[in-house]
Amino acid sequence: MAIRVNLxxxxxxxxxxAMEAGKEKPAYTTACGIIELxxxxxxxxxxFRNTNVRVTSSYGSVVVKAVEATQGPHPGVAYIPMGPxxxxxxxxxxxxxxxxxxxxxxxxxxxxxxxPVLSSLELVRKGCRGELA
Amino acid sequence: MTRTVTDVICPFCGxxxxxxxxxxxxDGKELHEVYNACAIGxxxxxxxxxxxxxxxxxxxxxxxxxxxISYDEAIEYTATMLAEAKKPLMYGWSSTNCEAQAVGSEIGxxxxxxxxxxxxVCHGTSLIAVQDIGIPSCTLGEVKNRxxxxxxxxxxxxxxxxxxxxxxxxxxxxxxTGKGHTGRKMIVVDPRPTDTASMADIHLQIEQGRDxxxxxxxxxxxxxxKLPDVVAGIxxxxxxxxxxxxxxxxxxxIFFGMGVTQSLGKNHNIDEAIAVTRDLNEYTxxxxxxxRGHYNVTGSGQVWGWQFGFPYAVDLSRGFARYxxxxxxxxxxxxxxxxxxxxxxxxxxxxxxxxSSVKKIYNLPSVVIDxxxxxxxxxxxxxxxxxxxxxxxxxxxxxMDNVPIExxxxxxxxxxxxxxxxxxxxxxxxxxxxxxV
Ligand code: SF4
Numbered sequence: 001m002a003i004r005v006n007l008x009x010x011x012x013x014x015x016x017x018a019m020e021a022g023k024e025k026p027a028y029t030t031a032c033g034i035i036e037l038x039x040x041x042x043x044x045x046x047x048f049r050n051t052n053v054r055v056t057s058s059y060g061s062v063v064v065k066a067v068e069a070t071q072g073p074h075p076g077v078a079y080i081p082m083g084p085x086x087x088x089x090x091x092x093x094x095x096x097x098x099x100x101x102x103x104x105x106x107x108x109x110x111x112x113x114x115x116p117v118l119s120s121l122e123l124v125r126k127g128c129r130g131e132l133a
Numbered sequence: 134m135t136r137t138v139t140d141v142i143c144p145f146c147g148x149x150x151x152x153x154x155x156x157x158x159x160d161g162k163e164l165h166e167v168y169n170a171c172a173i174g175x176x177x178x179x180x181x182x183x184x185x186x187x188x189x190x191x192x193x194x195x196x197x198x199x200x201x202i203s204y205d206e207a208i209e210y211t212a213t214m215l216a217e218a219k220k221p222l223m224y225g226w227s228s229t230n231c232e233a234q235a236v237g238s239e240i241g242x243x244x245x246x247x248x249x250x251x252x253x254v255c256h257g258t259s260l261i262a263v264q265d266i267g268i269p270s271c272t273l274g275e276v277k278n279r280x281x282x283x284x285x286x287x288x289x290x291x292x293x294x295x296x297x298x299x300x301x302x303x304x305x306x307x308x309x310t311g312k313g314h315t316g317r318k319m320i321v322v323d324p325r326p327t328d329t330a331s332m333a334d335i336h337l338q339i340e341q342g343r344d345x346x347x348x349x350x351x352x353x354x355x356x357x358x359k360l361p362d363v364v365a366g367i368x369x370x371x372x373x374x375x376x377x378x379x380x381x382x383x384x385x386x387i388f389f390g391m392g393v394t395q396s397l398g399k400n401h402n403i404d405e406a407i408a409v410t411r412d413l414n415e416y417t418x419x420x421x422x423x424x425r426g427h428y429n430v431t432g433s434g435q436v437w438g439w440q441f442g443f444p445y446a447v448d449l450s451r452g453f454a455r456y457x458x459x460x461x462x463x464x465x466x467x468x469x470x471x472x473x474x475x476x477x478x479x480x481x482x483x484x485x486x487x488x489s490s491v492k493k494i495y496n497l498p499s500v501v502i503d504x505x506x507x508x509x510x511x512x513x514x515x516x517x518x519x520x521x522x523x524x525x526x527x528x529x530x531x532x533m534d535n536v537p538i539e540x541x542x543x544x545x546x547x548x549x550x551x552x553x554x555x556x557x558x559x560x561x562x563x564x565x566x567x568x569x570v
Contacts, residue, residue, distance in 0.1 A: 016176075019484075021179075087485065094464055120484060127488055127491070
């Protein structure tokens with residue numbers, strides 16, 4: 001089952017703390033390699049909390065762990081903290097402003113139980129070398 | 134024995150809290166404790182002590198592994214790369230002091246670079262709006278002492294600027310705001326019920342990306358004119374209520390963040406937010422301020438403002454300063470393959486640019502100056518670790534309200550490490566030699 005949601009990204013305090021503690025550390029992946037979904041969207045997706053999902057937009061695709069939104073409810077809106085995971089799928093178009101469209105990307109979310117969430121360094125390395133699925 | 138350094142400035146976010154206390158060892162080499170900072174600020178200080186910290190420059194080998202090189206070699210590589218490039222991009226500049234930014238711009242001028250800072254992915258669109266229609270603003274001190282109507286639009290200070298509300302905007306007892314938060318009304322506009330929104334008197338849970346409409350509706354509501362039943366997902370009664378609340382205050386302040394700058398509409402959203410502020414001044418005193426996020430990003434806008442006349446996206450490749458966001462901005466340049474080398478200092482585009490831009494950096498000659506290992510160091514050819522500005526080096530930084538603050542050094546950098554400023558000065562010297570100027 002796949003669901004369609006509107007994706008936004010931004011800061012969380014966990015993102016800030018983990019980033020300052022080192023982006024190469026597992027805590028950064030735990031803080032930012034996630035997608036926060038509304039309980040209603042979890043129901044539609046038919047998945048348990050804390051399972052890995054694949055998030056796909058017209059601009060890219062990434063595997064993250066789906067968690068229940070702590071700052072909710074907001075059905076239809078999903079949230080990936082700012083970082084390399086969100087940036088695999090956000091809309092890079094700036095529409096002549098210089099600013100990529102980091103908020104409001106339509107994405108599809110589907111379960112991907114057996115696919116791993118890569119660390120930040122692995123994700124950009126593999127992405128740059130064209131080694132991502 | 135230890136000693137405590139007081140009045141330390143936090144180098145993480147644009148709030149630039151100036152009341153931190155840091156406990157260091159007597160010889161000034163080790164940092165033990167940080168008091169008064171929020172969780173993020175404290176972590177920033179403590180991380181400088183990481184045992185696995187990289188302390189020497191390194192260069193990427195053919196097989197992908199790193200080889201340690203000397204600072205001299207790193208300077209030579211950087212200077213040659215910049216001098217030989219037709220149009221290098223020199224990006225970042227937010228996690229460093231104004232002194233280093235000034236040397237950086239001299240290099241940019243010498244090599245005909247495009248100078249861009251992290252505003253390009255945070256408040257760049259705000260700067261465009263300010264240039265279009267001006268901005269009625271104030272300082273955070275005025276907010277603390279006077280503001281009794283606080284509107285947070287598309288920002289979540291509880292997470293991004295954790296001490297902003299306690300130091301300046303909501304909780305403090307100021308000269309005319311002696312009741313603290315009980316005398317203030319707080320309004321939050323956000324598509325999510327965030328931790329900030331849950332504290333608000335009024336939360337307008339707007340449909341994502343419809344900021345312009347709601348801002349426009351507020352202007353209509355100020356005048357008591359008719360609104361449709363629902364605007365941007367908000368029932369009109371709530372909009373009238375918010376408008377009345379703002380009008381009835383003695384001093385209203387609008388703080389706005391990435392929800393406004395990064396959603397479609399972008400600079401036009403901010404035009405409209407400034408227009409709301411202007412309209413509000415018909416009824417009471419009102420001001421507006423961007424929630425600048427990244428330490429000294431405001432400072433780099435200031436430095437380039439006085440040097441080149443533009444706060445970011447400054448193209449020096451023709452020998453004079455040009456500025457045209459959408460053309461001379463980092464992501465547009467990378468997307469269009471218009472730069473042939475990338476120099477990064479004081480930022481992490483590898484983590485915070487859309488991936489298509491990161492890939493472009495990976496395919497170009499590139500140098501990153503950063504105390505840490507980051508996704509940017511993962512894609513650059515040379516990584517130069519430096520002393521930590523704000524922890525191991527002092528210097529000038531600008532707070533989000535454009536107030537310059539002299540920051541403090543609290544501990545020594547590990548033996549033999551250069552500062553940003555020293556490194557840039559050496560690169561500048563070498564660039565001048567190569568160019569024969
Ligand atoms: S609010 Fe910002 S400046 Fe203040 S301690 Fe936290 S991160 Fe540092």
